[in-house]
Amino acid sequence: MAMAAPGSVCSSSSLLDFGALDDPCHRLCSQFTGTRIRCGVAPRSARLAAAQRKRLAAARATLLQQQQQIIPMSPQDGGKDFVTDTMPVVPAIDKPGGMWTKPSFQRKTKIVCTIGPSTNTREMIWKLAETGMNVARLNMSHGDHASHKKVIDLVKEYNAKSADNVIAIMLDTKGPEVRSGDLPQPIKLEKGDEFSFTIKRGVGTEKSVSVNYDDFVNDVEVNDTLLVDGGMMAFLVKWKTSDTVGCEVLDGGELNSRRHLNVRGKSATLPSITEKDWEDIKFGVENEVDYYALSFVKDAQVVHELKSYLQKSSADIHIIVKIESADSIPNLQSIIDASDGAMVARGDLGAELPIEDVPLLQLPFSAWFEQDEIITKCREKGKPVIVATNMLESMINHPTPTRAEVSDIAIAVREGADGIMLSGETAHGKYPLKAVRVMHTVALRTEATLSEEDSPCTLGRAFKNHMSEMFAYHATMMANTLGTSILVFTRSGFMAALLSHYRPVGTVFAFTNDKKLQRRLALYHGVRPIFMEFSDDAEETFSGALGTLQNRGLIKGGEQVALVQSGKQPIWRSESTHHIQVRKVA
Ligand SMILES: Nc1ncnc2c1ncn2[C@@H]1O[C@H](COP(=O)(O)OP(=O)(O)O)[C@@H](O)[C@H]1O
Numbered sequence: 001m002a003m004a005a006p007g008s009v010c011s012s013s014s015l016l017d018f019g020a021l022d023d024p025c026h027r028l029c030s031q032f033t034g035t036r037i038r039c040g041v042a043p044r045s046a047r048l049a050a051a052q053r054k055r056l057a058a059a060r061a062t063l064l065q066q067q068q069q070i071i072p073m074s075p076q077d078g079g080k081d082f083v084t085d086t087m088p089v090v091p092a093i094d095k096p097g098g099m100w101t102k103p104s105f106q107r108k109t110k111i112v113c114t115i116g117p118s119t120n121t122r123e124m125i126w127k128l129a130e131t132g133m134n135v136a137r138l139n140m141s142h143g144d145h146a147s148h149k150k151v152i153d154l155v156k157e158y159n160a161k162s163a164d165n166v167i168a169i170m171l172d173t174k175g176p177e178v179r180s181g182d183l184p185q186p187i188k189l190e191k192g193d194e195f196s197f198t199i200k201r202g203v204g205t206e207k208s209v210s211v212n213y214d215d216f217v218n219d220v221e222v223n224d225t226l227l228v229d230g231g232m233m234a235f236l237v238k239w240k241t242s243d244t245v246g247c248e249v250l251d252g253g254e255l256n257s258r259r260h261l262n263v264r265g266k267s268a269t270l271p272s273i274t275e276k277d278w279e280d281i282k283f284g285v286e287n288e289v290d291y292y293a294l295s296f297v298k299d300a301q302v303v304h305e306l307k308s309y310l311q312k313s314s315a316d317i318h319i320i321v322k323i324e325s326a327d328s329i330p331n332l333q334s335i336i337d338a339s340d341g342a343m344v345a346r347g348d349l350g351a352e353l354p355i356e357d358v359p360l361l362q363l364p365f366s367a368w369f370e371q372d373e374i375i376t377k378c379r380e381k382g383k384p385v386i387v388a389t390n391m392l393e394s395m396i397n398h399p400t401p402t403r404a405e406v407s408d409i410a411i412a413v414r415e416g417a418d419g420i421m422l423s424g425e426t427a428h429g430k431y432p433l434k435a436v437r438v439m440h441t442v443a444l445r446t447e448a449t450l451s452e453e454d455s456p457c458t459l460g461r462a463f464k465n466h467m468s469e470m471f472a473y474h475a476t477m478m479a480n481t482l483g484t485s486i487l488v489f490t491r492s493g494f495m496a497a498l499l500s501h502y503r504p505v506g507t508v509f510a511f512t513n514d515k516k517l518q519r520r521l522a523l524y525h526g527v528r529p530i531f532m533e534f535s536d537d538a539e540e541t542f543s544g545a546l547g548t549l550q551n552r553g554l555i556k557g558g559e560q561v562a563l564v565q566s567g568k569q570p571i572w573r574s575e576s577t578h579h580i581q582v583r584k585v586a
């Protein structure tokens with residue numbers, strides 16, 4: 001039975017609609033309606049809670065078993081290594097069209113890969129995608145439009161050819177970042193050496209290099225500490241003139257071309273969206289990217305400005321705000337409210353703030369779930385969060401990660417990040433595929449250890465008022481209890497994002513008739529987006545979706561699945577309808 005929404009009053013018995021009824025299913029779900037409330041409200045009895053925990057553990061064990069069967073392996077990464085030593089791996093299977101294995105859809109935390117010289121070919125884009133990349137990031141601080149266009153076209157070609165995988169494209173703006181200029185060759189500097197940074201163009205000698213930002217000399221004071229690449233090298237400012245800043249080297253090293261420059265504790269006074277950024281944003285509109293990662297956002301105003309530009313351009317591109325500037329911290333909440341998602345850009349953040357503050361700032365992305373206003377926004381909008389930078393830094397040059405890097409990934413997964421990001425590891429590293437595979441495996445392992453209690457707190461004031469949230473919540477609880485996947489049918493992505501936010505144990509298969517939405521959903525935690533044409537007949541759509549999953553080996557006959565249909569744009573009725581069913585796959 002379906003129910004009318006929003007605003008209609010419903011009894012608990014009308015909440016759930018079972019396509020293929022069976023007794024255990026009925027029993028479990030009726031236990032749920034009205035009683036399965038976490039976040040401060042105790043379960044009905046300890047016995048019930050223990051039974052539920054047991055069921056969840058069993059569901060997780062089954063899922064993990066399935067996941068272990070489909071760990072991807074690229075030909076390049078073939079052979080034994082630490083991953084194969086610890087987990088069963090299915091050998092690569094050659095498929096027509098150069099696809100040699102499926103990525104594991106069941107990893108919930110998504111992997112964002114920066115594309116650069118190591119990976120900007122057709123072969124590498126394919127391999128990254130098949131190894132586990134979910135989002136391809138283009139860093140506009142490097143390369144030109146022609147090289148980024150080539151990558152966009154390759155990702156689109158992959159998406160068009162891949163039967164069951166889709167990659168989102170994220171354009172990361174350069175932003176008001178301060179960088180040193182090009183150098184003919186790297187400069188070696190030692191502690192105590194004198195070196196200067198100048199706003200004069202085209203300087204690149206043993207003693208001085210250009211800086212791309214004219215107000216640099218005004219922003220910097222004598223005795224400031226200047227950091228290169230977040231602290232790889234450090235300089236003490238000793239003097240300045242109208243165009244040059246003279247420094248003494250505190251921590252030496254090798255200075256390469258176009259390196260990040262930060263003044264410890266200060267943000268540059270540049271506008272958040274520079275002229276170059278507007279050019280790049282326009283390029284993103286023309287090439288229909290899925291996300292902008294907006295650099296150095298200091299306040300919500302800049303997000304509104306970009307949104308209104310996108311609206312005028314009729315461009316449906318979501319904005320991920322990069323939190324990387326000291327100035328953004330006091331405005332964190334309004335920035336997040338204005339955005340479609342956020343990135344903890346730890347590189348610049350760790351340079352502008354004391355480095356020991358960075359993990360504390362990463363924390364609020366999960367702690368937000370306990371902060372009323374932000375949890376409400378997250379729940380209503382299901383905004384994704386990406387943790388970025390240095391996650392597998394040592395793998396730029398080495399084939400295995402450090403233990404600390406593995407722990408860093410595990411922490412981000414436990415904190416509930418939607419995405420974890422690779423930068424230099426995939427852009428210019430020696431082992432891009434191995435890095436993706438390590439991320440994949442560590443995320444998968446960590447997710448398998450998380451209990452339902454680690455999911456974000458769910459019930460609050462929005463629950464009482466918002467029909468979609470209530471359905472997303474109950475669908476999650478129901479699917480968790482039964483150990484099922486969830487199928488959601490969505491035209492706007494809203495219900496899929498809500499379900500993702502509730503972090504169900506099983507995969508959320510999000511069926512959509514919109515290819516752009518399909519790509520966008522690739523970033524959302526636990527969501528496996530699948531394109532399908534919807535029929536006017538709901539039953540036809542449902543059986544088509546179940547058939548697709550069965551044909552692809554994603555569900556098996558006899559397995560139960562939960563079906564959820566959003567109320568905003570129902571697939572089979574003209575009036576607004578919400579619907580949850582549990583079905584046994586034929
Ligand atoms: N499109 C590109 N073209 C050339 N090099 C790139 C590109 N994207 C990334 N890189 C290289 O990979 C490094 C790491 O990527 P990322 O962390 O995104 O850059 P950065 O830290 O410089 O902002 C960059 O410093 C640059 O050397």
Ligand SMILES: C=C(OP(=O)(O)O)C(=O)O
Nearest residue numbers: 324345346347348388389
């Ligand atoms: C992701 C980051 O930004 P970018 O690499 O673009 O400087 C960062 O600073 O962590």
